[in-house]
Amino acid sequence: MPELPEVETVRRTLLPLVVGKTIEQVKVHWKKIVQYPDVETFCERLQEQTIHDIHRRGKFLIFQLDDVVLVSHLRMEGRYIYEDEHAPFDRHTHIFFTFTDRTELRYRDVRKFGTMHLFDKGDECHVPPLSNIGREPLDEQFTASWLTDQLKRTKRTVKATLLDQTVVAGLGNIYVDEVLFRSSIHPERVAATLTVQEFEALHKAIIETMREAIEKGGSTVRTYVNTQGKSGTFQNELYVYGRANMPCRRCGNLIIKTVVANRGTHYCGTCQK
Structure with missing residues (x-):
């Protein structure tokens, strides 16, 4: 399972690829990955949203968009892949975020254990899963x-x-x-x-x-x-x-x-x- 250093590395490599991109549509091929809200609402609310930043909290990636926040946990084998819209993909690729410039951020997960939650901006830290997390090892408060x-x-x-x-x-x-x-x-x-x-x-x-x-x-x-x-x-x-x-x-x-x-x-x- 990716731990803090691996998730932080994913965050840093994602930043130059997707920040500033606007989502045109979202396709979900394995619904259980989307934990909240329902899949239809998840896809609808992400449309026309622009990614402004990506944070990390523990082992979670936190995508900051216009009005919503996407909280993603990779679990054991989850992986984000950035591709052209028409690039081939395999059966383990379950979620597609298609951008207006015809590129895509794809979520691939062989074991399908990864999770995604979508919250109104500002709500993400007050409810699970983020509300239950302890202190960050690299924060000043971790004394x-x-x-x-x-x-x-x-x-x-x-x-x-x-x-x-x-x-x-x-x-x-x-x-x-x-x-x-x-x-x-x-x-x-x-x-x-x-x-x-x-x-x-x-x-x-x-x-x-x-x-x-x-x-x-x-x-x-x-x-x-x-x-x-x-x-x-x-x-x-x-x-x-x-x-x-x-x-x-x-x-x-x-x-x-x-x-x-x-x-x-x-x-x-x-x-x-």
Whole structure:
């Protein structure tokens, strides 16, 4: 599933392609992707709307138009493709936003898990899904003291807490494993038991990992590519995720894979006591 760095990369590659474009019509081939409102209203309200900007909140893309806001979640394999109106497409392409200049923004999703919501401008942050999201790791308000306060309140493992999107926005399985390794914290530690030094190390690791991953265009572990069809390169920098039974890049002992919070979890038993 695309996490914060991948979604941010998609946002940045979409901006020069579609900002300033006016939608002439919308075609929906798989209705379940449109969660709100109904498909007919969704298509009607987007007609003659111009895209002015694209924001990101956690793992959500937020298209700012004249009167409405489109909130899009890529889920596991959702992808936006920018093409000429007459370019061929396959059976996994489910939504078509045709612009007045005869180009199209297409939404392709092999698993059909992606979602779209359309709201009146200004309403999007006050209702789900955006109203439930926690703080952004790269915002000024994401401080070490705030993170400490959040984690001290729970009896859950540190991994389960960091995966919770209502606590920290945008972190998923790949990057939680990575930041825990970088901060030398075992994924099964109860979050509230971390020391002051560990909270500070964790906070620093989250910010540094997110920034580095964005700079490298995210991680292409399975199928992720950006809007231009290019893979990320941060997967080459991963310390533990996807490296089960391979030597730890820090100590040389084998990386362990287990299950924590119902997710495949990678860690070094030596570096993360």
